[in-house]
Amino acid sequence: MSTILVNHTQKKKLNHPPGPNPPWPFGIIRQFQGRPLAKMEELAAQYGDAVRFRAVLHFYGYFFFHPDHNKHILQDNNKNYTKLPHPSLLLLTPVVGNGLLTSDGDFWRRQRRLAQPAFHRQRIATFATTMTEATSMMLEKWQDGQALNLAEEMMHLTLEIAGKTLFSIDLTRKADTVGEAFTAVNAEVGALSSKPFAYERLRYVSWWHSTRVIRQNTAVLDNIVQKIITERRQSGAQKDDLLGMLMAARDEESGEGMDDRQLRDEVMTILLAGHETTAVALSWVFYLLSQHPAVRVRLEQELADVLGNGDGGGGRVPTVADIPQLPYTTRVIEETMRLYPPAFALGRFGHEADVVGGYDVPANAVITLSPYLTHRHPDFWEEPLKFDPERFAPERVAERPRYAYLPFGGGPRQCIGSSFAMTEAVLLLATIARRFRAELKPGHQVEMEPLITLRPKGGLPMILRGR
Numbered sequence: 001m002s003t004i005l006v007n008h009t010q011k012k013k014l015n016h017p018p019g020p021n022p023p024w025p026f027g028i029i030r031q032f033q034g035r036p037l038a039k040m041e042e043l044a045a046q047y048g049d050a051v052r053f054r055a056v057l058h059f060y061g062y063f064f065f066h067p068d069h070n071k072h073i074l075q076d077n078n079k080n081y082t083k084l085p086h087p088s089l090l091l092l093t094p095v096v097g098n099g100l101l102t103s104d105g106d107f108w109r110r111q112r113r114l115a116q117p118a119f120h121r122q123r124i125a126t127f128a129t130t131m132t133e134a135t136s137m138m139l140e141k142w143q144d145g146q147a148l149n150l151a152e153e154m155m156h157l158t159l160e161i162a163g164k165t166l167f168s169i170d171l172t173r174k175a176d177t178v179g180e181a182f183t184a185v186n187a188e189v190g191a192l193s194s195k196p197f198a199y200e201r202l203r204y205v206s207w208w209h210s211t212r213v214i215r216q217n218t219a220v221l222d223n224i225v226q227k228i229i230t231e232r233r234q235s236g237a238q239k240d241d242l243l244g245m246l247m248a249a250r251d252e253e254s255g256e257g258m259d260d261r262q263l264r265d266e267v268m269t270i271l272l273a274g275h276e277t278t279a280v281a282l283s284w285v286f287y288l289l290s291q292h293p294a295v296r297v298r299l300e301q302e303l304a305d306v307l308g309n310g311d312g313g314g315g316r317v318p319t320v321a322d323i324p325q326l327p328y329t330t331r332v333i334e335e336t337m338r339l340y341p342p343a344f345a346l347g348r349f350g351h352e353a354d355v356v357g358g359y360d361v362p363a364n365a366v367i368t369l370s371p372y373l374t375h376r377h378p379d380f381w382e383e384p385l386k387f388d389p390e391r392f393a394p395e396r397v398a399e400r401p402r403y404a405y406l407p408f409g410g411g412p413r414q415c416i417g418s419s420f421a422m423t424e425a426v427l428l429l430a431t432i433a434r435r436f437r438a439e440l441k442p443g444h445q446v447e448m449e450p451l452i453t454l455r456p457k458g459g460l461p462m463i464l465r466g467r
Contacts, residue, residue: 020053302329
C-alpha cells in the first residue's frame, strides 16, 4: 500500500472534519486545477476551519485554517508532521533536491545547524550595501513615463542580489535564462500538483524528475549552479559570501561539512526560493500602493522624514541602520504579505494518528495549511480584505494569536531566510519609492496565479512616475 494512503484500519469511529464526499471513485482534485485558492476558499466558507475531502479514489486530503491548528502542526507536535512525502513537496525535489526546504529529521537539523550562521543578523547587515547598490543601478535605467513589467524588474533585481550575496558574482547576464527556467518549472509543478497520481508516478515509476519540462529546465539551473561551485572549489578562494560560509561550515558533532551534492541542493534552494519570494512580495507591494494613494503618501512621508528630500525629492539611499526608523515601510510589506503571501500554502505529512482542533486525523495523512486563508480569517482580522498596514502596529500584533500570521511558516521549520528577506524587502522598497511611483497600466486586470508561489498572472504592467 502506498504510504500516502489514509489509514482506514482504525477500529474506533473517527471524528473526521466535515467536507465534500463525492461518489467513489471520483474525487475533487481536478476542481483545484487552475483555481486552488478559489476552491480552498469555497471549502472554508462551506465547512469551516477544518476540511476533509476525497481527492481521488481512496486518497483523502486535510485542510486546516485556524491559528490553533497551525500552532499544533507546526510547533506543538511538529515532529509528527514532516515535509515529505507531501505530494506538492515531492514535486519540488527534482529542483531543490534534499535541501532545507524538503529535508526532514536529523539530516535537516544537521543542515540547519550548518547553514544558520550564514543568516545571522550581523551577517545579513553586511549585504545591505549590495542590495541598495543593485537597486540604485536599476533605477538609473528607469525614466518618468516609462512603461515596464514591474514584476519582471523585481525578479531581475532580486536575482542579481542573490548572485552577489550568495556567489559574489553578477548573474544579470544569466537573469533571463534563470528566470525563464524557473518560471517553466514553477508553472509545471503548479499544474502537476492538482493532477491525480502525479506524485505516485514521481515516486514509483522513475518519474522523480516529473516531466520533460521540469527535467530540462532543472538541468539549465543545475549547469549554472554546479559550474559556480566547481570553480570555487578549484580556485580555493575564500570569499565572504553565503557560498563561502556554506562551504566552510563544519558540523560541531562530526566535524564534517557539506559534499558537493548537498551544497548544490542548499544553494539551489536559497537561489530560487530566496529571490523568487522577495520579488513576488515586492510586486504585490507596488500593486497595492498603486491602488491605495493614502498609504503611498504616508510611506513617502516616512521616507522623506528619515532619508531627507535631497535633489529632486529622492533623499539619500537607505542603510540597514535606518530600518528601525522605517516602521511604516515595514508594515506596508507585512500587510502585503498578509493579503498576498508568496508561500500561500504549506504542506505537511502526518505520520501518526493525531487530534487537531478536536478532529481525528489518521496516520499517513496529507495535510495542507494555508497562510492565504488564515491571513483572511474574519475571526482574527477585522475587514480582512482591506489593505491596512496599521494592523502591524505593535499593540495590534500583540492582540492576535502568533499563528494567525505566518508568511514565513512557523515553529522549528520557519524559513531560515526570513530576516534576510525582510531586510532586503524594506531596503529595496525604500530605495525605489523615494524616487519613483508606479501606476498600474489603465485597463489591466490583476489576477493571482497560484503556482509554487503566488505570482501576479502575466506580470504587472505599470507606468513609472518620477518623484
